[in-house]
Amino acid sequence: MTTTDLVPARAMGTPRRRTEGPAKVTGTARYAAEYAVARPLHLHPILATVPRGRVTAIHTTAAEALDGVVAVLTTRDAEALADTADREFAVLQDDEIGFRGQYVAAVLADTSETARHGADLVRVTYDEDPFRARLDPDSGELYAPDSVNPAFATDSVIGDVSSALRDAPVTVDATYRTAMTHNNPMEPHASIVVWEPAGTGGRFTIFDSTQGVSATRRNVATVFGLDPGDVDVISPHVGGGFGSKGNMHANVVLACLAARRVPGRPVTYALTRQQMFSLVGYRTPTVQHVRLGASPDGRLTGLVHDVVEQTSRIKEFAEQTATYSRSVYAAPHRRTTHRLDPLDVPVPSWMRAPGECPGSFAAEVAMDELATACGLDPVELRIRNEPDADPESGKPFSSRHLVECLRRGVERFGWSRRDPTPRARLVDGWWTGTGVAAAAYPANRAPGSGATVRFHAPAAGGEEHWDVEIAAADIGTGARTVLGQIAADALDVDVDTVEVTVGDTAVPAATVAGGSSGTTNWGTAVVDAAQRFREKFGADPSDGDEADGTTPETDAAEHYAMSAFGAHFVEVAVHADTGEIRVPRMLGVFAAGRILNPTTARSQLLGGMTMGLSMALHEDSVMDPRSGHVVNHDLANYHIASCADVGEIDVEWIDEVDPHVNPMGSKGIGEIGIVGAAAAVANAAHHATGVRVRSVPITVDAFLG
């Protein structure tokens, strides 16, 4: 068996505020574009205004003549990059345009205003080719990718689902849609890059806003043909990412290209909000066809989840939308598929809970429809379809408490008083109702993180203290704080004596903050380093003693299906005359292993639920198929939930300690909060109004007869 030896929890599990909180609220925490560097230059790019074709001319004379402009980089004169296998990084390499918004030139100037003015003066002409920019589920170009993100099978087939559906006494057959959405972290993607030539090579210093300094180092080294050791990346504080800073994007390549043009001088490039809608990833829109077959008592006999979504033509990204349906409910016959529509659009990428987030919307609304069709309570329906083992792989779950989450939610939300009749409660002009949805998110684990633990003996009259170093990313989650708690318990020392350094390639490399795997990967490396330290130096180390650790190989995933689970309960009110929709109350109950820090965990779960609410009601990147760009590309037009949209949000978790995922007993919590939340809103809206809305965002139009 693969049971991990769990670290005894002392600091782990206790509430602790973010250690960098005071620095952030007093404004002394530095974000990427805020470093005081000598004689910085500012970059402003010129973006393609056609979605497909090629640049025919770039007129730079007027910009170059401008006082303060230092250089204009174009597709015509940019240096050849060493490796452009990743087409997203092939910045300014040729005249081909793969999407509207692609970089075609950039102006470097001594102020950001001059750079911007200079960029306005650059004139670019194009040869335009026919293009397609809007997802078409009936497109003749649909294809099956080799795998879906990150490495799941594209399709899965178990049993004979066609017969199962044909023979099923109760069926649901419906198509669901989720909108294209953009991550929109508060801090834009931003970098300050310095290139210092030395001999035939040189080195980059990059202050960046990233979810992984080690990955950025690797990518920059590859693209520029450098030794990774010649790329320093510094990113101690990140103002959010939601996945968009997980994969490096073209903006870093552009800033590096510019820095090499002006050796020794720092180049600052912070994206405008509008640029963020073209260049740093987004969630694909999806069209999802779900078919369920069940016995009259609600037991699923067949389940089909067929997904069509988009990718960019220049680089494939296949969101794993249907994988949610592979792990949640039991059904003997099942099929999931993914098909991609290749478009002349920006490259889609990770956005909080890629796959599970949009996939759970379709799957969990379909389950609500099945509950209605069977005349069953939707909570009871889910309990009846609880599998004994992972429905596709047959592996036992490392731990699974979905039913407990549902039952706890029923109690806490007051669900048992619910009258199932839709459109039956008109309160002061508002139709009101409640809805439920389940949630699941894999407990991912990946190799590739290292950590150092170092001891400092007490100076006279002082206290001993410990350095813990790991190139992890704290994107506002509290990762730094939690790693300190883990280290303290692994070393068996007071948590206040531990100081954690993250976000810097000067310390041991680590995986990106993604897939809710950060704390698992980094915490495991920290535990390993602490254990090695004690093995080497015992209980009485000397000043300066240090030990390195890594993430040991584990075969737990071969033996167990590992996921976090949860249940959302939501109340919705829809105005009878105007169709306005409000969500006064949300409850999320989660089973996600040991909760290492209740303070920061609550923020993560609550934040995920809020983002799910935002997905349910607001977020919608409007792609104009005539121009190939998102027309509502600013935060006045691209709505995210405002404070006034968020009612009461109650977050709870089940006591669960998972023995297999990692030595802390925890699972990831960064993404599970968003999974299922939008479905619960849609289900509650149906209960309120009797209107079944199968697409998000749900706006007034849905309810206007």
Next chain:
Amino acid sequence: MKPFVHVRPDSAADAIDAVAADPDAVFLAGGTNLVDHLKLGVATPGTLVDLRGLTSTAVEDLPDGGLRIGAGVRNSDLAGDPRVRRDYPGLAMALLAGASGQLRNQATTGGNLLQRTRCAYFQDVTTPCNKRVPGQGCAARDGWTRYHAILGAAQDAAGLRHCVATHPSDMAVPMVAFDAVVQLAGPDGDRAVPLGEFHRLPGDDPSRDTVLRQGELVTAVDLPPLPVAARSTYRKVRDRASYAFALVSVAAAVAVEDGTITDARVAFGGVAHRPWRATRAEEVLRGAPATEDTYRAAADAELADATPLDTEVGGNAFKVPLLRGTLTTTLRRLAEERP
């Protein structure tokens, strides 16, 4: 972003002269709209003539019992003025339904009236727009029209609409319902223009939002004494609960005696190139019983000429039932309230 000169004249008269003499000069008030446009390249003036300290920041009583609102009065101050809250509550509500607290602290009365459309294509210099560049075409009419007009955007002989933009102000909607008058000072002297005639319909020249001439300065907005306005309200429907422009909005004031509507003022926001005074709805309401049927008939009368847009990117036909529902719920609430 084009470099510009920023000047601070000593008097309103100097400011007027500066802008009147230079077609490339514009007034700058709170800057919450204009500065965005400078950054986006939507506005490219050579000179900004700063109005700080030059326009009145006072709300004064007029001899006839009305109010004179200085052009420099901040949106937040106007919303908090006790006379506005008591005598024109719908105006206070409209102001508070607009933008955010920070923006309202900065935005002025004059700037609010003269803010430009939020049409996404107008704000993006890479897309064609007749309002920004006359003759370029209109990217919106076959595009994303969720925030666009359903009233007053007439077609020309060729069946084309030159502009389907809406005026985004909340404040102006109750003002137009209350017969506000805009006071102007210009190089050729002062004039007063009823607010209902101040904003233009697009016709074939959408580049001009208002009848303001180059160099003319809004000095104040006058509200006439209007007893019915004491029972007024503002109802805004938007895509999130706060901090969003109106899909549609309704400003309304009614007087009801013995179940009969004796007076009514109604205006709509978010549906036309100007704050839309709903005179036909008012006609239906005056003298009619305060019933659901009346409210619907009023809505239908005003919406009879609605010309919603149906486009591939999302049309705005939903605004017709939405406005009907919004007007109905607003009038019902208002009539049920007893003074």
